[in-house]
Amino acid sequence: MIRSLFHKIFLSIALFLSTFAVVTAQHDEHGHAEGEAKKEFNVGEMIMHHIKDDHGWEFAHGLTLPLPVILYTQDRGLEVFSSSRFAHESTYNGYVKEHNHIYRAGAGGEPDKSVKVYDFSITKNVASLLLSAVILLLVFFSVRNGYEKNKGKAPKGLQSFLEPIILFVRDEVAKPNIGPKYERYLPFLLTLFFFILVNNLLGLLPGGANLTGNIAVTMTLAVITFLIVNLSGNKHYWAHLFKPTGVPVALLPIMIPVEIVGVFMKPFSLMVRLFANITAGHIIILSLLGLIFIANNLGGEGMGWGVSWLVVIFSLFMNLIELLVAFLQAFIFTLLSSMYIGSAIEDHHEPDHGVGYEGPAAH
Amino acid sequence: MEDKNPKDDPEFRNKLDEGVRKTNAFAQYSSLGFQMLGTIGLGVWGGVKLDEWQGNEKPLWTIVLSLVAIGASLYLFIRGLPKP
Structure with missing residues (x-):
């Protein structure tokens, strides 16, 4: 619906x-x-500016938090300076910023793309990542201390808020999908869930960075899942990949590559789904807000005001949907990771072709 | 008062399991589309690259590999469907 x-x-x-x-x-x-x-007024430009990474964290127009720019080049070594150097003009100290990339400045001030510049800057996304790490550590150390303090007693405060979520991930996600060995993978799954959740929610805040809508971040998460699935795969998992039962030998040269592609496509779908959902949500809200400015440009101030109440209602509604999506995507990423792990480590080999789906009642 | 966990009630447990099963199926369906997309994309990309590398006038590899990738994506899709 x-x-x-x-x-x-x-x-x-x-x-x-x-x-x-x-x-x-x-x-x-x-x-x-x-x-x-x-x-x-260019809507596309405004949207891309908001969903892309940047040197410097712009909370509102004119309110920018400068972040460190860290560059490494072969000839000049490591260089660190503030991103505010690029605020007014695009060249500083022999470097040019163009479309959010930093290049060595050529003779006429134009970017010289032949010099390789390694950019290790603390960008908006990196800063947001560090912030979320601090939030997660503070929250979960407080939860840990809660268990120490209230041993044998009812949970209190943050602990009682997070305990049901942690137990939900354990009982409804890890246990039914991974099986008896679920405890090994629980730290990873819980970290995954809360990392994605906190970053989705941070991304919804006004002025927040769009971290989970960055394909490099979701790729890293998917690669970690891929490594865990394949490093813990048992002999049934590998036998299924390279020696599938009931397949004629003549078909093996086609089937084995297809199976291998399938192995890579699972984390690929994890990566694309999280990225696409979060980015699409941001784009919808931003294009709704952009309508006010388009109306303003077209029909003057009156039309801008006239459209804005409708836009406020719509974007409020979209924000609520985004809140749901933030939880849903964190949950789905965790759920699918646990399903993939479960299919790689299941003991009995059923002819279910490695999908590994078992009803929760099976355990 | 009797301290009872609602999860021990078999009727409640069944309902919960049904809900979990539906959610899992939904999650699997949602990834199947992206898997198909990725498989076909990989096939076409590989075909284009091979044609470029061999300098073919007719993009034979692109045609063959994209068709193979469509077949493979259908195979993986059917295999990835959640079991009833």
Whole structure:
């Protein structure tokens, strides 16, 4: 139901925007005739600026937290300076910033792409990652201390808030899908769940970084899952990959590559789903907010105000959906990771082709 | 008062298991689409690269590998369906 609603909303937004696209195009011609009175507002640029990584953390227009830029080049070694050096002009100390990438400046100040610049900067996403690590450590050390203090007694405070979630991951995610050896993988699954959850929620805050909507971050998470699945795979798992039963020998040259591709596609789907869901949510909210500015550009201030109440309602609704998605995506990533681990370590070899699905009642 | 865990009630347990089963199936379906997409994408990309590398005039590898990848994606899709 939510999905069809989602589709309807998305469709209506898309239609709404596409009508404006035509109007803007016409407006452009007029604009040139009148001489450019005001600066053109570009929705796409605004959205990309918000969902992409950046040197320096911009909370609001004019309120930017400068972050360290750390560069390494072969000839000049390690260099560290503040990202605020790039705030007013794009060149500093022989470096040029262009489209969020830092290059060595050429003779005329243009980027010289032949010099390899290794950029280890603490960017907005890295800062957000460190912040989330601090939050997670503080929260879970407090939970740990709670168990020490309230030993044998009812949980208190943060501990009582998180205990049901931890037990949910253990009892409904890890146990049914991994089986009797679930305890080994529980630390990983819990870390995964709370890391994704906290970063999804941080990304929803105004001015927050879009960490889980960065494909490199989701790729790292998926690669960790991939390594754990394949390093703990037992002989049934590998036999299934390279010696599938009931397959004619003539078909093996095709089947083995297909199976291997399938192994890589599982973490790939984990990576793309988290990235796509979070990024899509951000884009929808940002394009809704962009409608106010488009209306303002088209029909003047009155139209901007007229549209804004509708936009506020829609974006409020989208924010609620995003809140749901934040939990859902953390849960699904954890659930699928545990299913993949479970299918790699299950003892009995059933002809279920390694899907490893067993009803929770099986255990 | 009797201290009873609702999870020990068989009826409640069955309902819970049913819910968990449905959620798991939903999670699996949601990843199948991306898996198909990835498989076909990999096949086409590999075909294009091979054609570039061999300098073929007719993109034979692209055609063959994309068709093979579609077949493979269907195979992996059917295999990945949750068991009833």
